Each structure stands twice: as structure tokens, then as C-alpha cells.
Amino acid sequence: MPRDLRSEKTPLNAESLASPPYVNPLTLANDKNPKMKELRPYCLLLNESDLDDCDWLEHAAFDPNEAASREKLEYRLVTCGELCSGIFASAYQTNPDPIGSVIRSRKFPSVDSAHSDRKRVLLGHIIATKSTSDKVTDGSMSFPTDWRTNYRLDPPNGHHEEGDTICLHSLCVHPSFHKRGLGAVLLKGWTQRIRDAGLGKRIALICHDYLVPFYERAGFKKIGPSACQYGGGNWIDMIMEFDEPGQNASW
Numbered sequence: 001m002p003r004d005l006r007s008e009k010t011p012l013n014a015e016s017l018a019s020p021p022y023v024n025p026l027t028l029a030n031d032k033n034p035k036m037k038e039l040r041p042y043c044l045l046l047n048e049s050d051l052d053d054c055d056w057l058e059h060a061a062f063d064p065n066e067a068a069s070r071e072k073l074e075y076r077l078v079t080c081g082e083l084c085s086g087i088f089a090s091a092y093q094t095n096p097d098p099i100g101s102v103i104r105s106r107k108f109p110s111v112d113s114a115h116s117d118r119k120r121v122l123l124g125h126i127i128a129t130k131s132t133s134d135k136v137t138d139g140s141m142s143f144p145t146d147w148r149t150n151y152r153l154d155p156p157n158g159h160h161e162e163g164d165t166i167c168l169h170s171l172c173v174h175p176s177f178h179k180r181g182l183g184a185v186l187l188k189g190w191t192q193r194i195r196d197a198g199l200g201k202r203i204a205l206i207c208h209d210y211l212v213p214f215y216e217r218a219g220f221k222k223i224g225p226s227a228c229q230y231g232g233g234n235w236i237d238m239i240m241e242f243d244e245p246g247q248n249a250s251w
């Protein structure tokens, strides 16, 4: 006998109606920021096929002593790409600058085979790993160089699949597209996805002093000076605990 799906349906009650509706951060940001609207950006998970674009973007956005090496990016995209997100725009090289000139500057993947001259441009990315420590450490910023030949669930450094802390190692936006809200919208969509998918208990990151207000607006709490010496040190620990009430983004 076929299942009577209608009898199994849960009726709407006060509790289900009270749960907060899903907010699409891109819709909000597009309304607030006309410069972002022009780009029609969209977010996607990243994987190994995005390595060229992530490597290019990482080195365009960060100081050379802070940018992750291509090898480290490859390790992170292969090992835990589900923790990484990109914000993209699709455009032609004839589009007005800055996106037109960015497309003319190097080779980008096509959006699909039917539109080979319509390119998909990575405008910003978030690259992350998991850690068993509740803060970002120099060990979590590093990676095991033999990771391709020696898979370990509990490696000496790098990504720990069993960890509860998602370490955000790299958030960056191409310098030609700063101050359009792309960094904020990418971060907001990513934190929401990580939280809703139950991928960990908290997000940890290190940043320089001047970016503390930016991350506080996204719902992170300033912890204090970090012990990390990566890229010369002088970092601040920031944490977003998922089970701590009242820790919400304010934008």
C-alpha cells in the first residue's frame, strides 16, 4: 500500500512559524550596495579545480609574507574544500572596467561550453580547515608536506577532520573590487552555511587590529592577542561560538 504522505505532514505551529526565516545575504547586500548589484555576484563551494583562481587571488590580495603558498592552497582545497567558498561574477572581456580589464589580464574559466567568451571570475574567497584547538594556531596554519602519500586522520598539523573549530585562514577580495560589500556578504553567507550545516562548534580566525570592527560586525568576538607567529605575528584572536546566545551579525 502506498504511504499516505498527507497524514505524515507536520502541521504548522507557533514554534515553526517563530523560527527565523532564511535570509539571503546577497539579496540584502544588493539592495544596500548598488556597486555590488552591477556585478550580480554569486557564491559557490570551492574545490581543486579552482586552484589557479584561488592562487591568483590570494597573491593579488595579501602581502607576500601573509599569502598562503600554492601548495598550501592545494592541500586545503583537496582536503576540505567543503569548508571553502568563493564569490564569483560572470562577465565578458568587453564589459566595462574593472571587470573587463580583469578578464583581459589572464585566462578565466568559461561559464559553460555554450558561452565560451562569458567568463567566471573569482572576486573573493574564504579558505578554511578544521582544528582540535579552539583558536587558530601556527600548527593549523601549516600543513603536512607528505599529505598526498600519507593520509592521517590525526595529522601533526593542518586540517583535523575530527576538530570542532573551523579555522578561517584566508578571507580576501580582489583589490579592484574592495569596498563594495563583497567581503561582508561572502563572510556572512559562509558563517551561516557553516553554522546551519553543523560543521563545527565555532569559527576561529586571526586578524590585524584594524579589521577587528569588520569581524565584530559579522558576529565575531575579540579574544585578545594571538600566540600565532605566522607571517611575522601581531595578530588578534577572534571567535564565533555557535552555542553562545546573542552572538549575531549586526549588518
Ligand SMILES: CC(C)(COP(=O)(O)OP(=O)(O)OC[C@H]1O[C@@H](n2cnc3c(N)ncnc32)[C@H](O)[C@@H]1OP(=O)(O)O)[C@@H](O)C(=O)NCCC(=O)NCCS
Binding pocket: 061, 062, 170, 171, 172, 173, 174, 177, 178, 179, 180, 181, 182, 183, 184, 185, 206, 207, 208, 210, 211, 213, 214
Ligand atoms: C578585508 C577584505 C576582505 C574586505 O573586503 P571588502 O569587499 O573590501 O569588504 P566590504 O566592502 O564588505 O567591507 C568593507 C569594510 O571592511 C573593513 N576594511 C577593509 N579594509 C580595511 C582596512 N584596510 N582598514 C580598516 N578597515 C578595513 C572596513 O570595516 C570596511 O568598512 P567601511 O567601508 O565602512 O570602512 C579586503 O579588504 C581584503 O581582501 N583585504 C586583503 C586581505 C586581508 O587582509 N584579509 C583579511 C585577513 S584576516
